[in-house]
Amino acid sequence: MTPRPEPAHQDLSGLAARASVSQLTVRTTGSALSVVEDVSLEVGAGEILGIVGESGSGKTTLGLALLAHARRGLRIAGGSVRLDGTNLLELSPGELRRLRGAALAYVPQDPGTALNPALRIGTQLEEVLAAHGRGREVRERVAEVLTEVGLPMTPELLAAYPHQLSGGQQQRVTLAIAFACRPSLIVLDEPTTGLDVTTQRRVLDTVRELCRTYRVAAVYISHDVVVVSTLADRVAVVYAGRVIELGNTEAVFNTPAHPYTIGLLDAVPSPTETRTLRGMAGIPPRPGRWPQGCAFADRCPHVLPECRDELPALFEASPGHSARCVLVEAGRPGRQATPRGGVDAPTASADFRPVGAGAPLLELRRVTAAYGARAVLHDIELAVPERACLAVVGESGSGKTTLARCISGLHSRWQGEVCFAGERLPTGVRGRSVAARxxxxxxxxxxxASLNPRRTVGGLVAQPLEEFERVSAAERLERVVEALRSAALPPEVLERYPDQLSGGERQRVAIARALVLGPRLLICDEITSALDVSVQAAVVELLRHLQHERGLAMLFITHNLALVRSIAQDVVVMQQGRIVESGSVADVLDHPTHPYTQRLLEDVPEEAPAAGHAAAGRA
Amino acid sequence: MSTATAAPPSPAPPTTVATVRTREWTHVLGAALRTPRGRVGFGLTIVVVAVAALGPAFAPHSATSFVTTPFAPPSGKFPLGGDVLGRDVLSRLLDGGWQLLLIAAAATALGVVLGAIAGISAAYLRGAPDTLIMRVVDVILAFPQLVFALLLVSVIGPKLWLLVVAVGLSHAPQVARVIRSTALDVSERDFVKAVEILGTPRRRVMAKEILPNLVTPLMVETGLRMTYSIVIIAGLSFIGFGIQPPAPDWGLMINENRIGLSENPWAVVAPAALIALLTIGLNTFTDAVARVALGVDRAEQAVVGERIGGAELPAGMASE
Known part of the structure; x- marks a missing residue:
């Protein structure tokens, strides 16, 4: 065991540390598997600490532990959580309850489940204030907290039920509840994940302002590196239950020291430059199954023999910036302000023009669709040339998924014309020719959700074959293995079930299933939105490869504008069921003409520290 | 492309493409048997089933011959005494269970199969078929189960096959309701759409995609319905519409012998106790299965992603 390092002390520029945890460990109740291990952090008043990690890294568990809470099946096994000098772990449940909601506040990821659907907004706000002994001035305080989060104090709003508000408004209400009693420490767990970019930006502005004004110590948990870089003062990168890099936001994002952080940043697409996204090899360890030594060793490109034996301490890379990596100890930080990987790489998508493009493979004319009485699509016209990738961009509710379902025939109530390979398609999938299907x-x-949990990977990928071709068992196996290989999956996964695979592997299985028949066009409906960025990068790379090598045409639907540059040649922007702008990716993203596109591009959060590179890329 | 996903090595390369997962139900049963509740329930059930199945071989006398005096108290030769006509209670007890169990099992199977077909069809096909099936279900449900079975039996007469059909039919609507609600949820999942998009026939979608995902609710329903079958059939026998005398049957025995309750209580208490133990045992075991299926007892495994049925969802999952 290496001597335990002192947690790197930050210069909090005169701010006293309001909240601090040291050597915090969270384990499962029964078998004592470690989920969060030996974490020491501090947050000053008015400071925002970002906690970045991918799914399963233990970041939510860590966030809850900061509030002295452990989810069912977990317990805080060691360490201390101090708030203004008091160790919360030594308090009685009653004392803790009095602190929660008042001094300790929590904003959960999904406001839809955090608000009680049966109570009016006003009632829910008053409840919090009344519970913490502010009974008399409740009315004025309600008005005050609502104004703070940018909501109007109208009788309509107070009388509304949560489902009558938009996602952004709901999240503002949870923020108002969290800030109502002027907490000392607030933990925000991915509060903007389900929101559109525009709403996200406004909510983030509100969070920043409130934390500054009331000198709250805030912890912002997110998987979104870019959001954290715009918001946080300091950042802790979490991997396999430990903090592996900690420092000022600028230092961490400009000169990342840990190979994992570097990999994470290389995987992030940019709205302003065409980047070859680099995925990380391997998959992260599962919670409670952290390997010995450095948990990242199996995926690390710079791995040394000693990495697997001994857990590296948090070494200082520069003042106020430390990383848990032996390379840093040896004085070789992973990267010193080098340009981002793959910028303007020769294979970058925008430069790629498919050979023989011209004749459209898929063409839509005046497609209009409705769900019941509500029209969702109006006069959609678009074309996907052979071997090309067309991106469809829009916020949630813009009708982009409905568009995909109309083209595929899953949704059959539409009018207009969809031509695929010269054939006009019937509305429903059951009326379509074998060639079209x-x-x-x-x-x-x-x-x-898209893989039947009762089937093996082999069975899943073989399904389309069984539907269309009578092949021998041997040939079927061969074709399935071939499809898996095209999706960069080893044949070993054949007999696994979906729940034995990671999210990225599952999406590859879904891609293999789509590839097994050798299709000409792939409709990808937000296929990376449920994945971590490093996994997203790998999946996008895979798709690009398929487009280049196999000449596969694609309709790539996404809400993530930044992703468009890395994958597509053409783009259409949708708003409320209409196409408002279309053209080549470079034209539309560099010189947007429609106000909606302009606003979307403005609202995409950009990594503050990387702005220099981005500007250089544009110049 | 250097993005190949590392996977732990597998013991042997597979040679065929396996299709549908089959071990789900054994998993759940095994897990249920590891809980105290499951063990108690299973123990009780097995004891009564053993009495019913093996009993006939050990019966000391013929179940239908008059070997002692009516309501003779227990003695060395007749440990549980005599019944209303002077037949040996122990022999009738040992011989009177298998028929009840067989009929109950057949009726349950019929009810669950019919109910599952109706429920899955209603959920998946929606629209007119859904309305038709569910309104028929509502009509049958308007009659209490026992009354519905009585109605059929009193019109056609007490025949064994009719007993199976009547009880089975009275179960089907209840099963259909439960299965429909679960199947509605499954039908909406993307993996069903992923198969529809290929143009797969509806019947195959229901049988191969939806049904395998309903294994656990079907197991729980089967256990519950089996309990009700036993109670209903014993009840029908008690009021004379079920298994007919002189055949030995637990329900029938309770009715026949209740007039001699004071002389030889065993002739009533023993069959009643066996029916009670069987239903309690089955119910307890079913409850254990349901709890395991719901994952109530596996909160810890859920946290570290070791659940049997479902998958661990990533933290950042927010559907549009």
């Missing part, structure tokens, strides 16, 4: 394949958004 084989040639046009679909990959769904959520790989956790």
């Amino acid at each position: 084989r040639g046009l394949q679909y990959v769904f958004q959520n790989p956790y």
